[in-house]
Amino acid sequence: MNTEFSLMLKSIRISHGYKQFQYAKILGCEPSYLSALERGKKEPPKPYKLEQMIQRMNLSEDQAQRLRNAAEYRINNIKIPRESNEVVREMCVQLNKKLSSITIAQARLITQVLSVEPEEFRM
Numbered sequence: 001m002n003t004e005f006s007l008m009l010k011s012i013r014i015s016h017g018y019k020q021f022q023y024a025k026i027l028g029c030e031p032s033y034l035s036a037l038e039r040g041k042k043e044p045p046k047p048y049k050l051e052q053m054i055q056r057m058n059l060s061e062d063q064a065q066r067l068r069n070a071a072e073y074r075i076n077n078i079k080i081p082r083e084s085n086e087v088v089r090e091m092c093v094q095l096n097k098k099l100s101s102i103t104i105a106q107a108r109l110i111t112q113v114l115s116v117e118p119e120e121f122r123m
Contacts, residue, residue: 003040004070005037005040005044005067005070005071006037006038006039006040008066008067008070009034009037009038009067010038012057012059012063012067013034013038016057016058020034020035020038026056026057027053027056027057028052028053028056029053044070044071045071047068047071050067050068050071054067054068080092095110
């Protein structure tokens, strides 16, 4: 599950000085759901629900954006568009196979390559 999101959510709650049942009430969810989120047993909420929770959390915009980013790591958010070409689909399959062994340096390099605009690759 999403450890980054879980740790961040728990850290926010603790920094605000709330017990789980108190924070669950503020967020508008069941204490068992909040507990499962904090333990990484549940995936982060869908975007609309996350936005509702963020509004109730009294976060700075930076904190809210970091929480949104952490929630984007939901496994079921990764979709390969049908119109993707065969090379892109194969790259996604190969990347998926290697995810558990990719180093931080490799991940940074892949991220850097993906941030380059396509026209910069033209020769």
